[in-house]
Amino acid sequence: MPRLNHRRLLVIAAVLLITGVIYAAVWTAPTVLRNKCVGCGDCSKVCPTGAITIIREKAVIDAETCIKCDLCVRTCTYNAIQGKARKF
Ligand code: SF4
Numbered sequence: 386m387p388r389l390n391h392r393r394l395l396v397i398a399a400v401l402l403i404t405g406v407i408y409a410a411v412w413t414a415p416t417v418l419r420n421k422c423v424g425c426g427d428c429s430k431v432c433p434t435g436a437i438t439i440i441r442e443k444a445v446i447d448a449e450t451c452i453k454c455d456l457c458v459r460t461c462t463y464n465a466i467q468g469k470a471r472k473f
């Protein structure tokens with residue numbers, strides 16, 4: 386197994402950073418369908434980055450914090466969150 390020296394770690398970090406930047410540039414955060422949301426909070430409990438807040442009984446997604454994993458989409462039993470979409 387190859388040793389992980391500093392140069393390899395730097396290359397891996399750079400690749401991860403570039404991949405993240407490209408991913409963020411291509412995908413939008415999911416959208417909450419306010420007419421379907423009942424404010425149960427299930428989506429905010431599973432969100433790994435804490436990007437979802439319940440405000441006046443509706444889920445609100447902070448696009449800056451969201452990493453577009455779509456876990457909230459799969460969790461919402463009311464189908465109140467539309468998954469990420471490509472920006473172009
Ligand atoms: S899980 Fe669905 S219904 Fe519940 S707060 Fe989130 S978006 Fe609204």
Ligand code: SF4
Nearest residue numbers: 432451452454455457
């Ligand atoms: S897509 Fe992932 S990170 Fe973004 S709001 Fe949903 S659960 Fe949170």
